[in-house]
Amino acid sequence: MNRFSDRSGPIRLGMVGGGTGAFIGGVHRIAARLDGHYQLVAGALSATPEKAAASGAELGLDPARVYSDFTEMAEREAQLADGIEAVSIVTPNHVHFAAAREFLKRGIHVICDKPLTAGMDDARKLLAAAESSEALFILTHNYTGYPMVRQARAMIAAGDLGSIRVVQVEYPQDWLAETPASDNKQAAWRTDPAQSGIGGSVGDIGTHAYNLLRFVTGLETESLAADLHSFVPGRTLDDNAHVLLRFQGGARGMLWCSQVAVGQENGVRLRVYGDKGGLEWFQENPNRLWVSELGGPLRRITRNGPGASGDANRVSRIPAGHPEGFLEAFGTIYTEAAQAIRAARDGQAAPDAVIFPTVHDGMEGMAFIDACVRSSKRDAAWVNLS
Template sequence: MTTRRLRLGMVGGGEGAFIGAVHRIAARLDDQYQLVAGAFSSRAEVAARSGAALHIEPARCYATWQSMAEREAAREDGIDVVAIVTPNHLHVPVARTFLAQGIHVICDKPLGLTLDEGRALADDIARSGCRFVLTHNYSALPMVREARTRVANGELGEIRSVEVEYLQGWLNERVELTDNKQASWRADPALAGAGAAGDIATHAWQLAAFVSGMLPEALRGELLTRVAGRQIDDEVFAEMRYASGARGRLWASQVATGYENDLRLRIVGTRASLAFRQQQPNELTILPHDAPASVVTRNGQGISAEVALACRTPAGHPEGYLEGFAQIYREAAQLIRGEAMPLLPGIADGIAGMQFIARLRQSSEQEGAWVAWA
């Protein structure tokens, strides 16, 4: 078993990109990776400038991701794993290329554009023997994992309802018509595939499934475009029906005026309920049927031993968004080294997210009719 830092490459994430910097911070936080190569932009001059700014050897700063995969695989000191931080339309093509070269993959969400390409990628992963990790970072937050543990232990009793929402307001106007790089590709159907459904509703979807341990037997919903002229959905409403009799609701909006990144989860059971809000990531509220409500804090008294292992600082010192990504990267390194990490989001989560979008689109096209999950 290797104890050296893993050699990391990156596709995308160059000059002016947001999520690439987040992934690089996450990879550094536990000192498990060294960024040694990249194809940081489809524009050669931007790729070169980005590589120089990140202190990458010029010979390992590539103009295309195809040449990067081929040349890194041929090196004795080639990369062990690649981080894919491109617009959505490239996630699957880039991943398939690196998997074919025997290189592990850490990919930003959503998985891609369509359910079919997700299933094809799953076949490639199985053939390659490589690891594939999807960065649903919220599921790595300690208090989210504490919530999952309490549901799995039966503390809530029988689940009656699951409610999740993710509200943003940054696309309340046609920001994509400005020089905002993030808005320009996220509002382009060819590059993003889905709008709010892919960008934030898949986060909400995965969070609800991760904590509850349930997928629905049927769902219905609407994909809406609130801002005139926009070519992609910017608000999502969905209802879920579970085999157990539980019901669920999901609301995701990028046009919720005044909201920032307000991701909330509530699960109601017969014995207790719980509530989590991403903007207060160090707290989990527990509401028992026959006792006062309590707030459990990250690394505080009463949290599960396995959750405490995911905490980096003492109670009262906040951890949040970046540490969630870092936990994914830490556990991905352990997975690549041969240690089992069952909580890591991977291809199954990615396919479920694409299936959610596909079923939601199907229902929306049928004026909100219930559609079977399977």
């Protein structure tokens, strides 16, 4: 009997990273539990054995399935009859490639936090590893899980806005507006090139904004001009970025991301304008989509409300008026992945309606970061995406 023989019950999940005190690990665990598709059974939650053991105990894991090394975890879990079927990788960026490779080559599905890797070389290697594996690779660009984002995507695909002319997307925060406290581990690794990679704010949140733009509009980027800047003294990586975008077919775009915009929390906002109409979505009020038609009044579409599409309603859980937010959107990515994993159990492809970010979306994000860095070094010159 192998670990895929039992096709019933929850998907057996492992986790790399996400030990005690790790914000994103907790988010992934909530998302995995939300719709009841997964059971966390193993983890390499920290590279420090003592912390790994303590984190495992806190989560109620069997001590025999708590590891301090992800390679050991991959090797042993692949041999167990009830070993993990999928693994969540929630480490700093520089670990993504090495960890994902160990599970992919053993046929274990990977659900990985963004961005794909810390640099382009590792991204290309991870792409090759994912394409040569029978396992699925899911990247958690969770903003694609919001019902009203799915609504916007469906409306644009249906031609409701006509030919797209202008796209504006932004993601401002203020949590890095000053030098963080020395014990702020999140800030420490996200501002460290050795762990975060080639991009600062543009890699951390700019990739979310770019992925959202691409997911909703389907536009293909032709070239960009980026001005990356570090405002906080002594900071190596950018904490603010302004990016101009040119798309195939003639549309134009602008992306702004900042982690020094005082007063901003997680202000993801998308505006799309075509020759027939426009739309706007704001993540801090995510259950509403504002739509305008040329010569007509502004109208509001609400999640699971009148006018909401089947694409949006399929990923809505509760009636209109009860808010769904960040955790539910994250949960949608896990649920979409679960449907694909369950199909893979039976040797089938995922249903056509199932959508989740893949390794190819990750490569697009890495190409975006790389192009932004190259452009900024040339005084915001226009560059093509590699």
